[in-house]
Structures are given as C-alpha cells and as structure tokens.
Amino acid sequence: MKQIIHFTSDFEKLKSIIVSQSLKLNYCKEEFYLGDKKISSAAHPMISFSEYEISTINDEKITYGRFGIALSQSWVEKHRIHPVLYIDKNSILANSLADLLKARRKNAKTQLAPHVRLSIMTIKCFTKNAKGFNSYFNRPNFDFRKENEWRYVPTKKQIGGGLISQDRSKYIVKQDYYNKKLEPYSLKFRIKDIEWIFVESNEQLSEIIKLLQIDKQKVKLSNWQTK
Numbered sequence: 001m002k003q004i005i006h007f008t009s010d011f012e013k014l015k016s017i018i019v020s021q022s023l024k025l026n027y028c029k030e031e032f033y034l035g036d037k038k039i040s041s042a043a044h045p046m047i048s049f050s051e052y053e054i055s056t057i058n059d060e061k062i063t064y065g066r067f068g069i070a071l072s073q074s075w076v077e078k079h080r081i082h083p084v085l086y087i088d089k090n091s092i093l094a095n096s097l098a099d100l101l102k103a104r105r106k107n108a109k110t111q112l113a114p115h116v117r118l119s120i121m122t123i124k125c126f127t128k129n130a131k132g133f134n135s136y137f138n139r140p141n142f143d144f145r146k147e148n149e150w151r152y153v154p155t156k157k158q159i160g161g162g163l164i165s166q167d168r169s170k171y172i173v174k175q176d177y178y179n180k181k182l183e184p185y186s187l188k189f190r191i192k193d194i195e196w197i198f199v200e201s202n203e204q205l206s207e208i209i210k211l212l213q214i215d216k217q218k219v220k221l222s223n224w225q226t227k
Contacts, residue, residue: 003195004049004076004150009065011204017069018197018212022186023047025154026179029168033089033129034098043171043178044125044164047187049081049150054196058223063147064136066222070196071189076150079187084149086130097127118156121165125153137227152187159185198222 006023008014017023027043052060054070062068087093101124103110104117112120128149134142156164162181171178191212197219199205209216 001055002051002053003070004051004073004081005068005070005196005198006047006049007062007064007068009067011067011199014067014069014197014199015208015211018194018208020186021190022188023152025152025159025182025185025187027166027171027175027182029135029171030128031132031168032094032097032101032124032127033132034094035090039098040101040124041168042124043166043168045154045159045162045182046125047152049076049152051083051148051150057198061146061225061227062222063227066198066200066224066226068196068198068222069194070198072193072195075189075193079152081150081152082126084144084151085127086145087127088130089132094129097124100124118164122153125164126151154185194218196220 006017008017025045025047028046028048029043030040031038032040048064050062052062087097100120104112104120128144130145131141131143133140134144153164156162159182166178191214194212194214195218197208198221199208199219200222202221205216205219205221208214208219
C-alpha cells in the first residue's frame with residue numbers, strides 16, 4: 001500500500017511534529033527553466049511529502065532523512081495535498097507554462113483578471129522541472145521525479161491573505177521575517193490520522209511508543225538509504 005509521508009532528518013524534529021500534532025509551513029525556494037533559460041525564481045509556502053510503497057520503502061533511496069510520518073488518505077484528501085507535476089525543461093508543457101507566467105506579469109500588455117493570475121501561480125506551485133540543480137545536496141542534473149513529491153500549498157485565505165509567491169531574492173534576504181508570518185498557519189493533524197512513524201533505532205522506537213501510547217505496529221525502523 002502506498003502512503004504519503006513527510007520526512008525529516010532529525011529525531012527531535014519528528015518528536016516536535018508529533019507532540020504539536022502539526023506540520024510547519026515554510027516558504028520554499030523554487031526555480032523553473034524552459035531549456036537553459038530561467039523563467040521563474042520564487043519562493044512558495046508549502047509542506048512537502050513523498051509517496052512510497054510501505055512494503056518496499058526500505059529498498060528505496062530517500063532524499064530528506066531517516067525519520068518520517070505517514071498520514072491517512074482521508075487526511076491527505078481533506079487538505080487537498082496533491083502530487084507534483086514534473087515537466088521536462090524542453091517540453092511543450094514547459095513552453096506553455098512559460099507563456100502563462102509571462103502573461104500574468106504586471107507589465108504584460110494585456111492584464112489578466114486577478115483570479116486568473118492567482119490560478120496560474122497555483123499551477124506553478126505544484127510544478128517542478130523533472131531534472132535540475134538540487135540546492136540541498138549541491139548536485140546538478142538531479143532527477144527530482146524519484147522523490148515522488150506531493151505538496152500542501154495553502155490558499156491566500158488560509159494564510160491570512162499572505163503571498164503564495166514571493167520573489168526569491170527578496171525572500172533570501174528576509175527568510176525569517178517571511179516564515180514567521182506563516183507560524184500561525186501550521187497544518188494540523190490528529191493522532192488517529194497517523195498511519196506510520198519511521199525512526200532510526202530501537203531506542204527511538206520505544207520512546208515514540210511510550211510518548212504516544214500507540215500500537216507498536218505503527219512504528220517502524222527506517223532501513224532505507226539516503227541520497
């Protein structure tokens with residue numbers, strides 16, 4: 001059975017997620033290319049997940065850590081978490097998205113209605129080049145498709161009218177400022193929404209079971225490789 005999992009590289013972060021029963025929302029830096037031309041450089045508010053088959057997950061190479069929490073399908077659907085659309089930078093889809101992004105700019109010859117401009121940006125938030133530079137690993141031509149990424153991207157209303165797209169250069173200068181604005185809007189879950197928890201050691205496994213008083217069958221050891 002495939003599950004949607006949020007990964008982290010730190011046991012204390014995993015415990016914080018579980019104790020608070022929430023996932024922290026942050027702006028994430030994103031770039032999008034058409035061929036070798038960068039057509040978008042922005043930061044979007046999101047929480048990332050990945051989809052993996054539980055029975056074979058330990059045969060995978062996981063990008064972002066040895067700890068994770070898998071949440072129920074009903075919870076995923078309730079919060080409209082959606083798979084990322086991976087687009088080859090030389091494809092007709094990349095060209096089409098480039099046209100849409102150009103049309104929504106404020107200095108475009110024909111001004112689009114605000115709701116149309118917002119819809120274009122929402123599509124962009126769920127789109128990623130299939131291959132590109134991975135800043136986390138400082139690795140060029142990284143194949144992002146292997147991450148099987150899903151995203152939670154809030155609406156403007158869900159973040160108090162805040163921006164769902166921020167200029168990347170402005171965000172880099174004031175990351176703490178912009179992310180602090182998102183602190184009240186963490187994504188909540190209940191203990192009963194948890195399907196699985198992944199930890200690195202038997203000691204951590206015992207600690208989580210004791211902390212949550214949950215069925216020990218729901219806590220698993222992560223034996224997968226990290227990329």
